[in-house]
Amino acid sequence: ELKVEQNPLFLSMQEGKNYTIYCNYSTTSDRLYWYRQDPGKSLESLFVLLSNGAVKQEGRLMASLDTKARLSTLHITAAVHDLSATYFCAVDIGNTPLVFGKGTRLSVIA
C-alpha cells in the first residue's frame, strides 16, 4: 500500500526566512506532485516531478525529487505572507489515483 508522509505538519515561519518541507513515500512511484490549498479553497497544482534529480522552481518555491530515497522536498526561500497556505504532496503509479500526505500548514508571520 502506497503511503505518503509529510513533515512538518505545522510550520510557522518568519518573513524572509528559508525552510524546507519534506515528503516521503513508501513505494516506487511514477510521479510526485505538490499542491497548494488556501483555506476553504480547492487544490492548486504547483509542481509535477517525474525523474530522479528533477528540480523545479517557481518564484520562492523550489521542489526536488530523489526517487532512490523516495523523498521530495519543497524549499521556501525568503518567505512572504502570501505563501501562507497548506501544502500537500501526492504520488501516483500509472493511472492509479493520487495518494496524498496529510499536508503541511504553513503560516508566515511578520
Added chain:
Amino acid sequence: DAGVTQSPTHLIKTRGQQVTLRCSPKSGHDTVSWYQQALGQGPQFIFQYYEEEERQRGNFPDRFSGHQFPNYSSELNVNALLLGDSALYLCASSLWGTANTEETQYFGPGTRLLVL
C-alpha cells in the same frame, strides 16, 4: 478554456438523505476522479471514471456511487447520509493514459457538504 467546474458549491442535508454532486472536467480531459477531504486532512480517493465506467475505487462503502456521461461529466451520489460524510468533495480531471508524463490532475473548486 474552462477549468474543472463543480456544483453545487455548498449543500446542507440531514442524516439519511441522499445527495448528488456534479462535475464537469477540464476541456480535453476524459477522466474524472472524486476525492473526499475532511477538515484538516488530505484528500481521500473515492473512485475514478473513464469511458463511463468506474475504473478504480477507494475504501468507501457502497453508499457512494457515481456515473460518467458521454460528455465526460460525472456525478457522485451518496445515499443514507451520515454525519461523518460532512466534508469537501473534490472532483479532479485528467487525461487517461498519461502516466509517466508531466500531466497533472486539475481539481475543481469543490462542494462543501454539511450533514446535520
